Amino acid sequence: MNPSTLSKFAIALAVASLLALPTAQAQSKTVTTDTHSFHEVADGVYFVVGTGSIFVQSNSLLIVNEDDAILVDSHVTPDAAKALIKSVKKVTKKPVRYLVNTHYHFDHAHGNQVFPDNIEIIGHEYTRERLLGNVLEQTTAATFTGGIPGQIKGMRGKLASETDPAKKADLEREINVQEAHVKALKEVIPTPPTMTMRDKMTLFRGGREIQLIHLGRGHTGGDIVVFLPEERIVFTGDLMLPMLAYGGDGFVNEWDETLERLKSLPFDVILPGHGDPFTDKGQITNFQAYLRDLWAQVVELKEQGLTADEAIGKLDLDAHKENFPGLSYNGIFELGVRRIYKVIDAQ
Ligand SMILES: [Zn+2]
Structure with a gap:
């Protein structure tokens, strides 16, 4: 869920090092606009990340074909999606014909509304069902959005005591970006896929x-x-990230097998919904091990009669820190554990 804070340079390096292309194709290009960087990972296929000047909160994919183009994921607000559409015009003159939603979460689908009627939005039927529901009031979007004013306040506090001019400027910029984001959030009208x-x-x-x-x-x-299949590239949304993915709406007991099917696809590169591209299928195996461990521990604690909140304090997943250094038992983690309780109860 967290915005990728990696520099354009780091992403360009990561993309370049991933592509063991023949020399003739090796010059992958990057197009950068005010708001987005488009890293060409195969002929006409661009991994799209925000530059930080507007809060986009997720990566996208642009696929430019013979006569048209396809976008995957629409970012977090109508403003972010408008910036994406405007930037795409700097990469290709071909019309965007389809938008694909990898899933229904706010940070990937709440830009849908700005796509005109002649662009079909494709998603899973579950994605349509959820976007027709009260997604803005549900825990995931409400928690992430509700936390932003507190984050801005925290940054203002830091700004007051910061003496380094460069760091001050960075903080001021980020505060402005987040304040604009808070305004943009008010415009969101969840908009479902038109094709499922x-x-x-x-x-x-x-x-x-x-x-x-x-x-x-x-x-x-x-x-x-x-x-x-030809390019051996897969864009995974949040099903598989380089870091631990959010589990607050997940099916942790089924995720492991789903990832096994992902591993069986013949790809060389994973382009994730957050973070950098990666090639190591071992990271999928690491994530599967984490999910199995998390599920088993929660099931056991629930069987012992503990509530979800009591279980949170007892879980020990530190063994996975080596593979996932960002692992923490924070509020987001808690949402994941409470979700597992619900999934067990529904079984
Ligand atoms: Zn996401």
Whole structure:
């Protein structure tokens, strides 16, 4: 969920080092606008990240085909999506024909409303169902959004005592970005996909094959990955990230098997919904081990009669810190544990 704070340079390096392309194709290019960087990871395929001048909160994917283009995920607000659409025009003159939502979460789908009617929005039927519901009031969006004023206040406190001019300028910039984001959030009207799928849909655009695959429940009940078989690239949304993914709407007991199916796809590169691209399938195995451990420990504590909040204090997942240094038992983690209790109760 956290915005990637890595520099454009780090991402360019990561992308370049991932691509063991023949020399003729090796010059992958990056197009940068005021708001976005488009890192070309294969011919016409761009991994899209925000530059930080507007809060976008998730990565996107742009696929430029013979006659048209496809975007994957619409960011967190109408303003962020407008900036994305404007930036795409600097990369290609071809019209965006489809927008794909990897899942229904606010940070990937709350820019949907600014896409005009002639652009079909494709998502899992679960994504449509959730976006037609009260997503703004539900725990996930409400918690993340509700925390922003406190974060701004914290930054203001830091700013007051900061003496380094460069750090001061950074803080002022980030406060401005977040204040604009708070305003932009008021404009959100959750907008569902206009075309839905259940297990798989394949788009053939020009010479390109684009597979949209629901591998099973995991991060949510309706995640889809975008798989390009020829380019051996998969965009995973939040189903698989380089860091621990948010579990507050997850199906932790099924996520492991879903990831096993992800591993069986013939890809070389994972482009995640947050963070940097990566190639190591071992990180999927590491995440599976974490999910199994988390599930087993929560089940055991629940069986012992502990409430979710009591269980949170007893969980010990430190063994996974080596693979996931960001692991912490914070509020987001707590939402994940409470969710597991609900999933067990629903079984
Ligand atoms: Zn996300």
